[in-house]
Amino acid sequence: MSWTAVTPFVLWAAVRVSGFEPGWPWVPVVAYTPYAAGAAALGGVLALALRRVAAGGAAFWAVVVLAAAVLPRTLADGGPRAEGPALRVLAVNLLMGRADTAELMGLVRRWRPDVLTLQEFTPGAMRRLEAAGVREELPYAVSRAREGVGGSAVYARHPLTAGATIQYGGFRQARAWLWHPGGARVEIVSVHPCAPKRPARQTCWQAGLDALPRGGATPRVLAGDFNATLDHLPVRALLTAGYVDAADVMGRGLAATWPQEGSTQRFPGVAIDHVLAGGGTAVRDFRVLSLRHTDHRPVFAELRLP
Structure with missing residues (x-):
């Protein structure tokens, strides 16, 4: 049960960080990466609750990878400076x-x-x-x-x-x-x-x-x-x-x-x-x-x- 909950999001994180974009249906599906980050965290909680340390560790890795892609979008970073019109x-x-x-x-x-x-x-x-x-x-x-x-x-x-x-x-x-x-x-x-x-x-x-x-x-x-x-x-x-x-x-x-x-x-x-x-x-x-x-x-x- 724990690996069933975790594996899809480990694979998602691996593809997202790989620099490779598979064909359909990945292209429409990857738009939902922010939701996948939250689901990966829930999968990790389930794995740890079932005392499946390996599955929990894999889920933690997926959460870190997906969060690194998603969370910066919630933080204002200033961007380039310009003084024109x-x-x-x-x-x-x-x-x-x-x-x-x-x-x-x-x-x-x-x-x-x-x-x-x-x-x-x-x-x-x-x-x-x-x-x-x-x-x-x-x-x-x-x-x-x-x-x-x-x-x-x-x-x-x-x-x-x-x-x-x-x-x-x-x-x-x-x-x-x-x-x-x-x-x-x-x-x-x-x-x-x-x-x-x-x-x-x-x-x-x-x-x-x-x-x-x-x-x-x-x-x-x-x-x-x-x-x-x-x-x-x-x-x-x-x-x-x-x-x-x-x-x-x-x-x-x-x-x-x-x-x-x-x-x-x-x-x-x-x-x-x-x-x-x-x-x-x-x-x-x-x-x-x-x-x-x-x-x-x-x-x-x-x-x-x-």
């Missing part, structure tokens, strides 16, 4: 364009983002948002609207120049250069790779994340629904390449962003929506918000450009 970013998955338009405009007016990235952005959602006045708040846009789940957009308070769209598996990740009045040129990506719900989708998920820009001193912001947590290798590779995760920097890295409502609510909450800042861009604030009629919670970050 502020850049406020709001990222929202619209659930095939169904999110409440009036409430979304309320978030825009309350939080006053300089950049709004939208995922699952449909032509209908674009018409409703623009009729509701989004261009009065954020007059510049790069739109890659599409029916279903594959569209995205970047709206901004400052001028934008369209970049090459990142497209895999029918998912269009809008890309733009923002010209900040403070003098900075910032690359923005509305992130949304396909979801690795089944084995056939893992390739486009991996490709969509691997294609995200990185490298150099250019200020960059990747904001949106990554369909991945900080436990997935492609996101860890982005952090190694110089990005910081705004939630992690502020000690809110375990704040769940999905699911918010609907049939998916039977799943435990995980943090798959992110704002990543690169090129020396600093993080000053991060919030997880709420919005009706979508299964994702919007995320907001206040950044400081170098």
Whole structure:
């Protein structure tokens, strides 16, 4: 009984620390690593209660490995320092364009983002948002609207120049250069790779994340629904390449962003929506918000450009 309770989490910890990411179903499962850390601790308690010292020791090792991966996300670490102009970013998955338009405009007016990235952005959602006045708040846009789940957009308070769209598996990740009045040129990506719900989708998920820009001193912001947590290798590779995760920097890295409502609510909450800042861009604030009629919670970050 003790080894039955302990072995799955020992294997989980071994794979998580190995630097190797197996195929499906590991990719969707590893998102629940914070829960696995707690379950490993319970397995260790059971093993010790049954006086199975070896199983208890194995469980203790798994707890240490998983806790080392998870607990730093609860501690504010400051991140890079920057003294340039502020850049406020709001990222929202619209659930095939169904999110409440009036409430979304309320978030825009309350939080006053300089950049709004939208995922699952449909032509209908674009018409409703623009009729509701989004261009009065954020007059510049790069739109890659599409029916279903594959569209995205970047709206901004400052001028934008369209970049090459990142497209895999029918998912269009809008890309733009923002010209900040403070003098900075910032690359923005509305992130949304396909979801690795089944084995056939893992390739486009991996490709969509691997294609995200990185490298150099250019200020960059990747904001949106990554369909991945900080436990997935492609996101860890982005952090190694110089990005910081705004939630992690502020000690809110375990704040769940999905699911918010609907049939998916039977799943435990995980943090798959992110704002990543690169090129020396600093993080000053991060919030997880709420919005009706979508299964994702919007995320907001206040950044400081170098």
